Amino acid sequence: MKSGMRKQKEGLKLILFFFRPYKGKLFLLFFLSILVGGIEAFNVAAIYPMLNTAFDAGGIQQNNFVFSLLEKMAGLLPIGDDVIAYCVLFLIIALAAFAIRITLINLNTRFAAHLIEKVQGAVFTKIVRADYQYFVDNKQGQLIYNVATAPGKLATVINAATQGVSQLALAVSVFILLFSISWQGAIAVLLAGLGYYYFNQHLGKKIIYVSAKGMQKAHRESNIILNEVITGIKQIKVFAVAEDWIDKFNSAIKERWYHFRRTNLWQQIPAQIITLAAFLSVGIIVLQTRLMFPDSFAELIPILGTFAFALFRLFPVIGTLGTAILNTIGSVPDCEVLHSIQKSNITHINDGRERVGSLKSGIRFNDVSFSYKGRVETLENISVIFEKGKTTAIVGGSGSGKTTIINLLLRLYEPDKGEVGIDGVSIKEFKLSSWLEKIGFVSQETFMLNDTVKNNINFNSDMYSDKEIIQAAKYADADSFVSSLPEGYDTLVGDRGIRLSAGQRQRIAIARAVIRKPEILIFDEATSALDNISEAAVQGSIDRVSKDHTVIVVAHRLSTIIGADKIIVLGEGRILEEGTHKELMANNGAYWELYQGQS
Numbered sequence: 001m002k003s004g005m006r007k008q009k010e011g012l013k014l015i016l017f018f019f020r021p022y023k024g025k026l027f028l029l030f031f032l033s034i035l036v037g038g039i040e041a042f043n044v045a046a047i048y049p050m051l052n053t054a055f056d057a058g059g060i061q062q063n064n065f066v067f068s069l070l071e072k073m074a075g076l077l078p079i080g081d082d083v084i085a086y087c088v089l090f091l092i093i094a095l096a097a098f099a100i101r102i103t104l105i106n107l108n109t110r111f112a113a114h115l116i117e118k119v120q121g122a123v124f125t126k127i128v129r130a131d132y133q134y135f136v137d138n139k140q141g142q143l144i145y146n147v148a149t150a151p152g153k154l155a156t157v158i159n160a161a162t163q164g165v166s167q168l169a170l171a172v173s174v175f176i177l178l179f180s181i182s183w184q185g186a187i188a189v190l191l192a193g194l195g196y197y198y199f200n201q202h203l204g205k206k207i208i209y210v211s212a213k214g215m216q217k218a219h220r221e222s223n224i225i226l227n228e229v230i231t232g233i234k235q236i237k238v239f240a241v242a243e244d245w246i247d248k249f250n251s252a253i254k255e256r257w258y259h260f261r262r263t264n265l266w267q268q269i270p271a272q273i274i275t276l277a278a279f280l281s282v283g284i285i286v287l288q289t290r291l292m293f294p295d296s297f298a299e300l301i302p303i304l305g306t307f308a309f310a311l312f313r314l315f316p317v318i319g320t321l322g323t324a325i326l327n328t329i330g331s332v333p334d335c336e337v338l339h340s341i342q343k344s345n346i347t348h349i350n351d352g353r354e355r356v357g358s359l360k361s362g363i364r365f366n367d368v369s370f371s372y373k374g375r376v377e378t379l380e381n382i383s384v385i386f387e388k389g390k391t392t393a394i395v396g397g398s399g400s401g402k403t404t405i406i407n408l409l410l411r412l413y414e415p416d417k418g419e420v421g422i423d424g425v426s427i428k429e430f431k432l433s434s435w436l437e438k439i440g441f442v443s444q445e446t447f448m449l450n451d452t453v454k455n456n457i458n459f460n461s462d463m464y465s466d467k468e469i470i471q472a473a474k475y476a477d478a479d480s481f482v483s484s485l486p487e488g489y490d491t492l493v494g495d496r497g498i499r500l501s502a503g504q505r506q507r508i509a510i511a512r513a514v515i516r517k518p519e520i521l522i523f524d525e526a527t528s529a530l531d532n533i534s535e536a537a538v539q540g541s542i543d544r545v546s547k548d549h550t551v552i553v554v555a556h557r558l559s560t561i562i563g564a565d566k567i568i569v570l571g572e573g574r575i576l577e578e579g580t581h582k583e584l585m586a587n588n589g590a591y592w593e594l595y596q597g598q599s
Contacts, residue, residue: 037169141224
């Protein structure tokens with residue numbers, strides 16, 4: 001029992017976390033919800049004088065405050081016929097309740113959309129601003145779910161909250177009305193309502209929350225599988241494992257929709273129980289009244305009619321209130337995810353304050369050591385200079401630390417020890433954006449938007465004119481093949497650039513790098529995945545754009561970096577030797593062995 005109460009309090013705190021900044025809007029929504037509930041209860045009460053006058057069952061109960069107020073209100077209408085006056089009053093109250101409810105729905109929808117927009121934007125911003133390690137640690141499908149799907153559950157919470165307040169106000173008002181008509185009947189309804197409430201509490205804790213948690217987990221898992229299949233469809237087909245992935249996906253969605261069926265079923269059963277209870281209650285009350293008061297039964301018809309109408313209005317209200325509670329409980333798992341993201345201390349690269357000026361001397365690594373999370377040291381006491389205006393190549397075996405040096409240069413990670421300096425100043429002192437503006441980066445795996453060639457070169461930025469885009473393409477030796485495409489620069493390249501060859505994608509990537517007019521060009525094994533003809537074309541582009549730039553090249557094929565001003569040879573995270581191609585070949589050391597192996 002205590003555990004259940006504690007979970008409820010924790011769930012309430014999670015929900016309040018998102019609503020706290022909007023106290024004014026919530027107050028207005030709750031005020032309108034209470035007002036709607038009260039007016040609808042007043043509408044129920046208006047049945048009694050209308051029936052009483054129609055059946056001429058006697059005078060209005062003067063000791064009943066609600067009925068007396070209704071009599072006075074009807075008297076204000078310029079209508080001589082009492083039955084018509086009460087009917088018109090009934091319609092006026094109904095229309096007033098309808099107008100306020102429509103206003104409430106409108107404001108509720110606007111608030112829900114605004115809140116989801118803010119939360120979704122905040123979650124997306126926090127995730128994007130996280131350091132690169134965060135994306136390494138989390139699955140893509142899970143991140144997509146957390147941003148795209150989880151925030152939508154806040155709309156369910158808002159709807160349930162306003163609906164719950166409205167229904168609670170209506171239930172209390174109707175109960176007071178029933179109590180004024182018959183305290184014995186009101187007590188019976190109260191006991192039934194309490195029993196229903198505890199039934200819903202048990203249902204929420206034992207079934208709805210557990211199923212919602214299972215559905216959330218299975219939904220995330222299906223997103224992860226779908227994302228991985230789309231990303232790796234070529235390998236999945238080549239390795240003939242498509243059926244295995246189909247089985248995995250089917251298993252995930254089967255689990256998800258099992259929990260959906262379970263949740264949906266149990267969320268609807270209470271409403272059906274309450275509807276049955278309403279019919280049974282009315283039938284029993286009328287039957288009992290007829291048997292106990294056969295002579296005055298006709299005089300009791302207005303009371304019975306009002307009581308029956310109140311029951312038919314009250315029991316669905318209790319059902320709706322229970323559904324609102326269950327929906328809120330079902331939304332708690334997603335609220336937990338969103339709260340965890342917003343409150344967690346997601347690590348990010350600390351930004352500096354200074355702007356980077358033009359490179360004067362170069363970039364220096366001073367005794368830099370680094371290890372990836374949960375792995376042995378990748379770099380150990382690396383000290384090296386990348387001189388301005390020179391081409392520096394980095395070579396070495398797989399896992400020697402080549403790409404790690406590039407990752408540190410791009411500030412995707414921070415060194416564990418030592419320092420990366422720019423013209424003698426620590427890279428940490430500079431604003432990250434101003435440093436990255438100086439760099440044009442081309443990697444082995446080219447990221448392509450499913451968009452036009454033009455938007456892939458300008459990377460969906462509106463900073464560059466068509467003239468600059470074409471000039472960058474010419475510079476990267478891409479204009480010739482782009483011009484031959486069906487729609488030129490407006491040709492769609494397909495998902496991940498599937499409509500282009502690997503060499504064409506790389507030349508577009510080079511154009512994307514040089515359009516920024518960077519001082520520093522970094523090529524991380526940009527030609528290693530290409531065939532000889534494509535490599536020659538891309539290497540020609542690299543040689544062309546490398547003139548008058550500071551160039552850092554991570555190379556797999558050593559034939560492409562023979563002309564580099566300096567070659568750094570890495571092995572097991574350490575610098576084994578450095579020099580020109582000629583000097584290193586003369587040493588007959590690690591570089592000589594690599595070169596001979598490739599030859």
